[in-house]
Amino acid sequence: MLQELEPLDPAYVKDVLSNPPFVTLPGVINVRDLGGYPSVDFPDKHTIPNRFLRSAELSSITDEGKELLKNLGIRKVFDLRSDTEIEKYVAPLPTIEGVEVIRCPVFQKQDYSPEMMAKRYQLYASGKTEAFMELYSQILDHGGGAFGTILRHIGDNPDEGCIFHCTAGKDRTGIVAAILLKLAGVADDKIAEDYALTRVGREPARDLIMQRLSKEPLFASNNEAALNMFTCRPETMTAFLELLRDRYGGVEEYVKKYCSLTDEDIVTIRANLLTSQGSHL
DSSP states (O other), rough: HHHHHHHHHHHHHHHHHHHTTTTOOOOOOOEEEOTOOBSSTTTOOOOOTTEEEOOOOOOOOHHHHHHHHHTTTEEEEEOOOEEEEHTTTTTOOOBBBTBBEEOOOOGGGGGHHHHHHHHHHHHHHHHOOHHHHHHHHHHHHHHHHHHHHHHHHHOOOOOOEEEEOSSSSHHHHHHHHHHHHHHTTTTHHHHOOOHTTTHHHGGGGGGHHHHHHHTTHHHHTTTHHHHHOOOOOOHHHHHHHHHHTTTOOOOHHHHHHSSOOOOHHHHHHHHHHSSSOOOOO
């Protein structure tokens, strides 16, 4: 795991970030497009490019970034962060003319009590796959309402682009991305590859991330524990997809039970995620 925690070569990072699926959005890190992934369930189709973006928080987006976002056709921003995070990190909602920002927190304020956060940080600090599965189960158990908001938007707005994010764009955002890609029939290894790209996507904010975590007692004197929190190995996502199947009955059963979607809703959402037109991947 030690190699995972070390900084990446800046030239490599610059090269990867300048190519798809990464999207350059000044003031925002870890932005990438979920389009262009082939569907194994529908072999002649792939996810629609430039329609569904994932990222870290948008609170520092620049004016240039706002214009680029609008030029991509993005009209909705779904913010998965809790009130506590926004207050703690002084990371307010951006104002983007022509783009609606929708709050859909996965965790409510009471889920961010000092006791709850201490337990959550302890799990993150281990960096172990089993610990992340416990955390990701919490996200699945609490996030049905938030995820349903995003999924209904996709079902109701076939031609409207959106971007969704949490703070770092890894865990909650990664789970939303996995749910969308799984509904679209994308292969597990491709979903795991997308998840692992956060390793590169977060690199420009490495110092900021460490600065924030250094304010938490658990991480203040334990640099490795802090970095463990941001590990994003592909095998972690593979384990999550197994968890989604084995504990929750698969993605369709999950969204029906936890997001209150119907079979008809799922058919519509899937159709709106996929296209047979040109791919950038």
